[in-house]
Amino acid sequence: MNHAQGTIEDRPLARKRPGVVLLVYAFRLVAAFLLAWPFAVTLGGAVSGYPRGDAVLFDQGGLLLLEALRRSTGALRPSSASTLLLFVLVCFVSLLPLGALLGALGAKGRVAARDLGAWALRPLGTFSLLLGAAALIEALLGGVMIAIGNAFARRQTIDLRAADQVRVGFVAAAIILVLLVSVFHDIARAAAVRGELGMRASIKRAFAAVRSAPLALLAGWFWRAALGAVFLGAAVVLGSRIGVERKAQVFAAFLVHQASVLAVLFLRASWLAAALRHVDRVLPQTTNEPVVPVSLPASPADDDAEPPRAALPSAADPAEPPAPVDDLLAENPAKNPSTEAPSPLPVPADEKIVVEERLDA
Incomplete structure (x- = not known):
């Protein structure tokens, strides 16, 4: 991202x-x-x-x-x-604020208004395709399950009570399938934003995330959904007890209901953040470390850094070939070790006396 x-x-x-x-x-x-x-x-x-x-x-x-x-x-x-x-x-x-929310959840530091606009517009096409595909799949699965339940309930061997139970069971199964598709839909959206992927690539990453940790994903979604249902149910009960006889009561009930809606929305944002974390496990890892150019020396604190390479001569500016060693020595004969006479080694004083005595003898 x-x-x-x-x-x-x-x-x-x-x-x-x-x-x-x-x-x-x-x-x-x-x-x-x-x-x-x-x-x-x-x-x-x-x-x-x-x-x-x-x-x-x-x-x-x-x-x-x-x-x-x-x-x-x-x-x-x-x-x-x-x-x-x-x-x-x-x-x-609503896909625009959803993209902005996913982008903000995956960013570090302060978020500006232009950042929210960019995150909202960038995945709009992918989000639209995912929304259409998810709605079509949910409608097909739900319709097929309900049709199968009605077909079983119309059998003559089943009484009315058993027929109603069969219909309720297949409707519950259809709802579960629709919820599972919606969970996968959210994971694909997170993959589309986190990796800046298209529809096919985001679906592949979503499948990879589901295969890597299916129980963790379902558990993370389930406890947030259950807690949200508890908040909404408590708001309905509390709002009914407040009453709507006066305007103040209506306003108080409205505040209670909106507080529960805000809590549910926060739980949804928490679930989307969890989906981003699961998607990170299957996306290619990227690094945020700055790249040091070759011409710049490495940091002194980096002991393992390689020394900078010498710049190669270019065709427009050819470097002069090095002069022969003999020419350099000829220009500076004082520094030529072959032309300098070797200095005599110092002779100890005792040896000098012995030599003089032999010469006198």
Whole structure:
């Protein structure tokens, strides 16, 4: 991954990027308001004449909610069609903050706005192809499993109770298959961002990551998904106890629900960081050490560094050949050892006296 700062986070963690997680939450909040706005306007108009307003829709039993839905059927049909198209558009637009989140999780140091934009746009094509392929596979697997369950349930040898149990079992199996495909989808996205890969290469790396540690991947996804379900369930229970009779209660219930959504989003960011760590095990290892040019001397602290090689002469600037040794000695005869007379060795004083005595004799 080529980050702007030239650094890569060795151990991605969600708690290191709370600001980016909040940005993704803000995008999802705006998208949820856009998707819910047509239904809120339609149902709110149906109960606008009641003194309590739309609070009657949340009464026990839901009778007024069902009646409002029945009376608003004509208005809900075009709203549902436009909302479905808007939902598909939001699914593809949401790939931008997802790419920014994955890129920020894999980076080290501060993150600038231009970095988020680059990380959001770079894998958009690969993310779109992966999203289309995953949606097609999930629809096929889910539809096939439900069709098989209905075929078994329609047998004459099975009573009504057993038929319902068979349908519920095959629907649960279809949901499990869809969840497994979504887990693999997230791993392929992490591989696409971490290695800057295309669709085929990211799928291959995702298969390699699954083969290397399948139980660790499933366990890491499962405990985060289970904890997120607990948060959402607790928010529903607590919000129902707060009530919606007054505006302050509605606002308090809204805060409780959004706190649970933010917690679930943080758990998802944690899962994506774990997927990045698993992908790192199967991607080729790269080094971040700077490359020292050949012409520059090595650092004195590096004892094992090779000495710099001498620069080779180029054709445009040929080096002069070295002069012969004889010419150099001829120019400096004083430094020529062959022309200098050997200096006599010093003779000890005792030997000089012995020689003189022999000469006198």
